[in-house]
Amino acid sequence: MLAFVRRNQILLTSFLCVLFSLYILSAAARGHLRGDPVGPLLLTLMRPLQIGTQLTMAKLKELQQGYLNLMRIASENERLKGRITELEAEKNRLLEVEATNRRFQELLDFRSQLPSGSVTAAVIGNSASTWFRTFVLDKGGADGVRRGMAVVSPAGVVGQVVAVTSRSSKILLIADPNSGVDVVDQRSRARGIVSGSLDSGPIMKYAKRSEEIQEGDRLITSGLDGIFPKGLLVGTVAKVRKKTFGLFQYVEVALAVDPYRLEEVLVVSAEAAPGAR
Amino acid sequence: MKLFLLFLLVGLGMVLVQTTFLHLLPLGPIVPDLILVLCVYWGLNHPTVGAVLGCFLLGYSVDVFSSPVLGLNAFAMSLVFLAVYLSSRSIWIHNPFMSAAVVFAASWIKGAALILVGTLFLAADGLWIGVLKYIFLEALVAAVLAPWAFSLLRRGQKMLEEVTVPL
Numbered sequence: 001m002l003a004f005v006r007r008n009q010i011l012l013t014s015f016l017c018v019l020f021s022l023y024i025l026s027a028a029a030r031g032h033l034r035g036d037p038v039g040p041l042l043l044t045l046m047r048p049l050q051i052g053t054q055l056t057m058a059k060l061k062e063l064q065q066g067y068l069n070l071m072r073i074a075s076e077n078e079r080l081k082g083r084i085t086e087l088e089a090e091k092n093r094l095l096e097v098e099a100t101n102r103r104f105q106e107l108l109d110f111r112s113q114l115p116s117g118s119v120t121a122a123v124i125g126n127s128a129s130t131w132f133r134t135f136v137l138d139k140g141g142a143d144g145v146r147r148g149m150a151v152v153s154p155a156g157v158v159g160q161v162v163a164v165t166s167r168s169s170k171i172l173l174i175a176d177p178n179s180g181v182d183v184v185d186q187r188s189r190a191r192g193i194v195s196g197s198l199d200s201g202p203i204m205k206y207a208k209r210s211e212e213i214q215e216g217d218r219l220i221t222s223g224l225d226g227i228f229p230k231g232l233l234v235g236t237v238a239k240v241r242k243k244t245f246g247l248f249q250y251v252e253v254a255l256a257v258d259p260y261r262l263e264e265v266l267v268v269s270a271e272a273a274p275g276a277r
Numbered sequence: 278m279k280l281f282l283l284f285l286l287v288g289l290g291m292v293l294v295q296t297t298f299l300h301l302l303p304l305g306p307i308v309p310d311l312i313l314v315l316c317v318y319w320g321l322n323h324p325t326v327g328a329v330l331g332c333f334l335l336g337y338s339v340d341v342f343s344s345p346v347l348g349l350n351a352f353a354m355s356l357v358f359l360a361v362y363l364s365s366r367s368i369w370i371h372n373p374f375m376s377a378a379v380v381f382a383a384s385w386i387k388g389a390a391l392i393l394v395g396t397l398f399l400a401a402d403g404l405w406i407g408v409l410k411y412i413f414l415e416a417l418v419a420a421v422l423a424p425w426a427f428s429l430l431r432r433g434q435k436m437l438e439e440v441t442v443p444l
Contacts, residue, residue: 010362013326017333017355022394024337025348029398038334039341046293046342053297128295129343129350130308130415131391136296136342162345170342178345178399198408260300 040165043136047168050125050136065092107264110154118268119144124168126260133176133196134159135259139267140167148227149269156233156256157181157221158265169267173259174234175202182225183234185211186218194219194234194253202235204251213240213251229268281327283437287430288315288335296342307411309418310384312339314426316354317383320361321370332358346399353390357383373424380423384416 005012027033069088070081111118121143125136139145141164151158151171159173174181175196183194183204190211192204207213217237223230239252291311299309316332336354340347361383370376392408 009326010324010329011359013329014355014359014362017329018352018359021333021336021348021352021355023348025346025352025394025398028346028348033347036347038337039347042289042338042341046289046296049293050297053293057297057301125296125342126300127343128292128308128312128339130306130310130411132343132345133306134343134345163341172345176345198411 039163043163043165043168043170047124047136047138051138054124062092062096103264106154107266110152111266117144118266120264121145121169121267122264123262131198132178133173133259134162135171135173137169137171137265137267138167140165140169142166145169145267146269149267150228150232151265151267152228152232153257153262153265156235157228158257158259158262160227161267171265175255175259180205180225181228181234182222183219184222185213185237186220187214188212188217191222192219192251200252201238202253202255204237204253205248207249207251209242209247209249211249213237213249215240219253278327279437280323280434281325281331283433284315284319284323284328284430285331285334287433288312288331289338291315292335292338292342295339304414304418307414307418309422310387310415311419311422311426312336312350312354313357313384313387313419314380314423315430316357317361317376317380317423318427318430320358321365321368321379324358324362324365329355329358349391349394352394353387356390357387360386370427373427376423376427377420381416381420384419385412388412388415 024033066085066089069092070085107120111120119139121137121139123135124138127134137145137151145161145164147161147164149161151160157174159171159176159179161169162172163170172179173196174194177196177198179196181194182191184191185207188211190207190213192207194202194204196202204213204219215237219234219237221228221230221232221234233256235253235255237251238254239250241250243250295308295311299311302309312335316335319328319332332354333351336351337347339350339354344350361379368375368379370379388408388411
């Protein structure tokens with residue numbers, strides 16, 4: 001028996017790992033997984049590295065921008081080139097400061113419309129997988145972030161918190177196929193659920209075929225899912241296709257927020273709903 | 278043990294790179310799966326109990342950072358390792374094209390595993406429609422990267438073997 005185990009130890013361990021991962025998956029899918037010791041530790045360990053990498057990337061982008069600026073003025077003489085380089089670098093820095101200030105101002109204005117309890121957070125990491133649309137924020141349980149809270153930006157709904165550690169949190173974006181936001185068409189009041197799809201981009205599911213949904217209609221949160229405050233913009237209707245049969249129509253949605261261009265977001269809870277805006 | 282720690286650290290570094298730098302590449306939503314390449318290399322060249330656990334842990338790390346539920350990638354990576362291990366005796370990586378081909382096939386196994394468990398456990402309506410295109414593109418990118426990644430891992434391993442720890 002022992003000899004058999006020794007001879008096939010890799011095979012047996014592999015099977016055990018496969019079974020164990022299925023067990024974790026099953027427990028996590030049913031929400032029964034409690035006390036995961038590895039996840040929070042990994043997120044905590046990676047947090048400073050992710051912040052450092054993001055800063056490096058920002059510096060690299062700045063360098064790249066500086067280089068492009070230099071290329072544009074290459075034909076000018078050396079004295080002017082030096083002077084322009086200095087001015088360009090200063091200008092870039094000031095533009096960045098101004099852009100950051102503008103973003104913060106927008107966030108502050110938006111936050112003032114929400115009741116207290118919302119948390120401002122910065123994006124420090126994106127999804128490591130093609131299959132899922134998630135990102136990591138630099139704020140966690142210690143800052144008041146809780147699982148299930150909504151993540152929004154002044155432009156609209158971003159996603160919801162699916163995992164929290166003390167100093168960071170993982171966000172499932174509304175563009176993810178596993179995501180779902182209860183929405184209402186602002187013009188026709190038709191209801192449905194906006195969800196991501198790997199195939200065609202976000203779609204509005206369960207919109208009845210009898211509803212008069214038109215391209216360009218604004219879709220806002222209904223507040224009925226208990227996650228997203230009512231009245232936040234989710235996106236606009238990009239394409240409507242009605243078949244001659246079936247209960248529902250096919251509606252493609254252009255999301256209001258491009259999550260990969262976001263740098264700061266607000267985390268709010270549905271209990272702190274502001275009502276229709 | 279040294280090799281296990283090296284590959285685990287390299288793997289965690291790859292997770293970091295996948296969550297940050299690789300999003301700068303103009304590949305749309307496709308994120309090059311370096312973890313998969315590492316697991317294939319590990320399974321082909323150093324199939325040990327440590328390697329099995331390492332692949333499981335790396336898949337779990339990807340889950341921690343990306344998946345809506347834990348266990349999806351842990352399952353997929355464990356399965357990829359198992360498949361590579363079972364076929365390792367009949368595979369001889371003698372040129373870069375072979376490593377690319379093996380990684381391409383392993384990426385399809387991972388994709389199939391994700392579809393299977395996703396359908397069983399997430400049960401999201403219409404979730405996996407049009408997914409073949411993504412599996413193909415992801416497999417293609419991973420296959421292109423595989424020869425370089427294999428070469429780097431071989432070099433790292435060689436350097437580690439040359440390091441002697443004074444007792």
